[in-house]
Amino acid sequence: DECWLDVSGSHTLFGSSENIAESIRKRAREELGLTLSVGISFTKVFAKLGSDYKKPDAQTLISQENYRQIAWSLPVEDILMVGQSATRFFKTVGITTIGDLAQADEKILTAKLGQTGVTLKQWANGENDDPVKLYYESRKPESVGNGSTADHDLTTREECAALITALSERVATRLRKHGMQGCGVHLSVKYNNLSVTGKQMRLSCPTASATDLKDAALNLLDLLWREGNSLPVRALTVTAIYPIENGDFVPSSLFTEQEQSIKHTRLEQSIDSIRDKYGFGIITRGSLLKQEESADDYDEESKPFKRQ
Secondary structure, three states: OOOOOOOOOOHHHHOOHHHHHHHHHHHHHHHHOOOOEEEEEOOHHHHHHHHHHOOOOEEEEEOOOOHHHHOOOOEHHHOOOOOHHHHHHHHHOOOOEHHHHHOOOHHHHHHHHOHHHHHHHHHHOOOOOOOOOOOOOOOOOOEEEEEEEEEEEEOOHHHHHHHHHHHHHHHHHHHHHHOEEEEEEEEEEEEOOOOEEEEEEEEEEEEOOHHHHHHHHHHHHHHHHHOOOOOOEEEEEEEEEOOEEOOOOOOOOOOOHHHHHHHHHHHHHHHHHHHHHHOHHHOOOHHHOOOOOOHHHOOOOOOOOOOO
16 A cells, blocks of 8 residues: 655654655564555655655655656656546647656647646646645545435336435435535436436535435436436436535525525424434435335435345
C-alpha cells in the first residue's frame, strides 16, 4: 500500500526530507523485513511519481530544480489520475510524455477532458498545492446515493415510484447527517436485460429533502421512458450530486421553490429526531406501506425490495 506524509514540520527534529525517508526505509527493512520505495517532492503528485520511479527499494528526489529532467521524460500514463482512456486520447493528439502534457494546448485538453485536462497540465508543471490530509480527517463526499435491486421486475411507474421514494429517503437522511444539500439528482436504471442507463438534472435550489429528490428522480424516469427506455426495471439508484455544505447557499427569495424545500427539509429533520430515538421504521410514508417489506424491517442499513 502507499500513503503521503507531510514532513515539512519535522526537519528540526529529524533532519532533511531525504534523511527522514532513509530512516523510515531503514526501520522498515530492519524491523519488518520490508522494502520501501519513497518519493520526495514539493507536490503530492511528484512524490507519488518518485515512489514509482525506482522500485522496490529506493528513494527518488524530484525537486523544483530537477522535475523537468526526471518527470517530463516519463510516459504520460505515469502521472496520477491518467488511465487507459485518457492515455488513448493523449496519443491521438501527440501527447506521449509528461513533458508533452506540460506544454500542451489547454484548448485541446479541455475540449475532451474539461477541467480535468487543465488540472493534469498543472500537475505536470508542478502546480499542485493540495495539502496532505490527516488520516482521520472527515472527507466531503462528492455525491450521496443509494441503490437497490427489486424482488421482481418493475413494470409500472407506481412500482418504480415506490422504490425511488424509499431510496430518496435514504439519500436525504444521509445528506442531513453530513450537514449537506444536493444541487442535482442523478437516476440510474438497470433493466431486466441488464443494460444500464441514466440521466441527471440540476435542481433550482439545493435540498436535503426526500420529497424534492424523489420528485426530481421521477421526472428523470419519465424522461427516460419518453426516450423509449421502457423495458421492465430490475434496479434503481438515486444519487444527490454536486453536494454543498449547509450555509454555502444564500436563497435569492423565500417565495419560490426555495421556501418549499426549506419546509420539506425542516419537516424531515423532525422525523430524523423521532427515528433516531425509536428506529427508522417508526415513521413510514403511506406510499410504502403496501410494499412487501414492513416498516419494522426497514433499518438504517437495509436495502428496500432486496432480492432474496
